Amino acid sequence: MDRREERGIMFIVSAPSGAGKTTLCRMAVEHFKDIRFSISYTTRSPRKGEEEGRDYHFVSEATFKEMLERGDFLEWAEVHGYFYGTPKDEVERMLKEGHDVILDIDVQGAKQIKSKGKEGVYIFIAPPSLEVCRERLRKRGVDSEEEIDRRLENAKKELAEALWYDYIIINDRLEDAFERLKAIILAEKSRAFRMRPFLPKI
Numbered sequence: 001m002d003r004r005e006e007r008g009i010m011f012i013v014s015a016p017s018g019a020g021k022t023t024l025c026r027m028a029v030e031h032f033k034d035i036r037f038s039i040s041y042t043t044r045s046p047r048k049g050e051e052e053g054r055d056y057h058f059v060s061e062a063t064f065k066e067m068l069e070r071g072d073f074l075e076w077a078e079v080h081g082y083f084y085g086t087p088k089d090e091v092e093r094m095l096k097e098g099h100d101v102i103l104d105i106d107v108q109g110a111k112q113i114k115s116k117g118k119e120g121v122y123i124f125i126a127p128p129s130l131e132v133c134r135e136r137l138r139k140r141g142v143d144s145e146e147e148i149d150r151r152l153e154n155a156k157k158e159l160a161e162a163l164w165y166d167y168i169i170i171n172d173r174l175e176d177a178f179e180r181l182k183a184i185i186l187a188e189k190s191r192a193f194r195m196r197p198f199l200p201k202i
């Protein structure tokens with residue numbers, strides 16, 4: 001079934017740092033051919049292995065502020081001392097083309113989109129414990145101990161927000177978490193109101 005003449009679905013995914021959100025979002029983008037990843041703008045520097053235009057658009061604070069003043073962002077937030085924002089026109093273009101779009105954004109940003117009354121599916125990914133989260137961040141090997149402490153403090157605040165999301169996935173075993181993510185995406189694509197345009201074609 002080709003959904004491309006219909007508007008895509010916006011999947012808003014949040015998680016504490018180290019919960020495995022990037023890993024799961026990448027798996028979803030590879031698995032579902034119609035899903036696109038929204039590439040955010042950020043003022044932080046690229047980590048080892050990250051690429052401009054694939055992981056983020058890395059910009060200066062001055063550029064970010066210009067974009068903010070022009071109203072270029074669907075939402076934006078300051079996270080761990082850096083600015084992050086979702087490009088409004090780009091996301092709208094992909095949705096109009098019928099692609100589903102995954103936004104990997106923090107809780108503050110997700111709340112902004114929700115408060116604007118935008119239609120979307122809100123998914124929260126949680127680690128099985130904060131200790132596991134710490135271990136994953138250490139293994140990822142890109143953040144200092146001080147940075148990891150800061151991220152875990154933030155994680156506690158983010159976990160307190162999990163209950164207003166539509167779905168919560170606990171990422172213990174990666175394969176199980178991905179099964180759940182796939183199930184959520186497929187169920188949302190099958191919602192009766194989203195399938196209505198297809199009925200006359202049957």
Ligand code: ADP
Pocket residue numbers: 015016017018019020021022023024136137139140171172173174175177
């Ligand atoms: P986030 O984007 O939420 O900060 P990442 O996807 O970068 O997290 O994951 C953090 C680290 O944990 C990465 O090295 C990743 O390979 C690893 N990881 C993710 N999910 C799991 C899992 N279920 N079990 C073990 N390691 C995982």
Ligand code: 5GP
Pocket residue numbers: 014015016017040041044075076077079084085086104105106107108109110
């Ligand atoms: P990281 O620096 O580890 O890639 O991301 C730090 C946090 O910023 C993560 O929680 C990530 O989801 C969030 N983030 C990434 N892009 C955006 C964005 O465009 N907007 C908001 N609000 N948060 C973002």
